[in-house]
Amino acid sequence: MTFWTIVPMEIVMSGAEITPAYEEIEYSGVRVVVEKLSSAECRIVRVISTEPNDYLRPEVQPGKMLTYHVGDVV
Amino acid sequence: MTDSDNPVVAPPGTEHPHPPVPDEVPKPIRRSKKSATNENIEEMGSTEVPSAKSNVHVMTIIGQIEGHMVLPPQNKTTKYEHIMPQLVAIEQNPEIEGLLLLLNTVGGDVEAGLAIAEMISTMSKPSVSVVLGGGHSIGVPIATSATYSFIVESASMTIHPIRLTGLVIGAQSSFDYLEKMQERVNKFVVTHSNVSEKIWKEMLYRTGELSRDIGTSVIGRDAVQYGLIDAVGGVSQALGKLREMIKAQKESERIKQ
Numbered sequence: 001m002t003f004w005t006i007v008p009m010e011i012v013m014s015g016a017e018i019t020p021a022y023e024e025i026e027y028s029g030v031r032v033v034v035e036k037l038s039s040a041e042c043r044i045v046r047v048i049s050t051e052p053n054d055y056l057r058p059e060v061q062p063g064k065m066l067t068y069h070v071g072d073v074v
Numbered sequence: 075m076t077d078s079d080n081p082v083v084a085p086p087g088t089e090h091p092h093p094p095v096p097d098e099v100p101k102p103i104r105r106s107k108k109s110a111t112n113e114n115i116e117e118m119g120s121t122e123v124p125s126a127k128s129n130v131h132v133m134t135i136i137g138q139i140e141g142h143m144v145l146p147p148q149n150k151t152t153k154y155e156h157i158m159p160q161l162v163a164i165e166q167n168p169e170i171e172g173l174l175l176l177l178n179t180v181g182g183d184v185e186a187g188l189a190i191a192e193m194i195s196t197m198s199k200p201s202v203s204v205v206l207g208g209g210h211s212i213g214v215p216i217a218t219s220a221t222y223s224f225i226v227e228s229a230s231m232t233i234h235p236i237r238l239t240g241l242v243i244g245a246q247s248s249f250d251y252l253e254k255m256q257e258r259v260n261k262f263v264v265t266h267s268n269v270s271e272k273i274w275k276e277m278l279y280r281t282g283e284l285s286r287d288i289g290t291s292v293i294g295r296d297a298v299q300y301g302l303i304d305a306v307g308g309v310s311q312a313l314g315k316l317r318e319m320i321k322a323q324k325e326s327e328r329i330k331q
Contacts, residue, residue, distance in 0.1 A: 002255055004211040004236045005138060005181030008286075012138065015146035046155060052163035055156060056131075062156055 024048070030060050042066050129171040130316060131164050133157065134178075139190070139212055141183025152179065154186035161193045171323075172316045175203040175220055181211030184236060184255055188212070188262065191219035195266055200319035204312045205229045205303065215259055217303065218267040222315050224307040227294040231302065233277045234289025268301030 021036040030049050034042040044064045047055055137150030145151050164170050194201055203220035210232040217223050236256045264271045277290040297303040
């Protein structure tokens, strides 16, 4: 892994000690990796699919926030 | 008994006797039933809502190009594991005819950047890149990977050698390795732009121009003069060029048939 950037490494790497909690879930028919932010919220970080068009779907783009609703109808 | 027409209060005796039983695994749902516009404003700070399907797809290469390591969250990153399959989808989707790349990047992982650049350069559909703000370090090969590249007057590109940063052991072999890494980038840029290897290397190792490093910072028109970028221009020029190339490609396909 080699970084080639104009941003000093100490700025890029600050905060690296915090390890995010990742989880794989199924959302709207696609397997996604989410980062758990709290017990109620998570954010999509990655799509796992072999269907290329899944990567163009707006509802599963990385950065999308999801909320856990206990007992809610999806 | 007639139904109550009061929309707020349920008629007596019709409330749920038991609250719904919670599922064992909570299922995520969309945050609310707000319109896509509201959601966009709230989450992305953007008001752009496409009303009609475009035949051109826009890809933004911003912040750090993230590679084999997840960067700390204060970095804005372009994630190659998402960009690459997206490029495959763009290549094979018959409704998409061209790709517009918007670049404002400070660099990042060499291998991830090269991977994106190679994918764009090997696509059969025409692509146009626009360097806005900055296209530094690994942003340079990505900018040149498009079929045609633009730079706005005010944008800058920093060309500097790949350095030992982070967790690398400073032994002779690692210097050799870096040299090889640099050579891969050099080859890519030279073959995908009009810059000659001599000028590129001269820019790479120039002293006295950057305050923290050796190298060159080229701005707008200069990038075109060196042959790194094809033309100076912004959104309208880029889209115009893309449309022109899409038309030319369609015509050449028609002739073949």
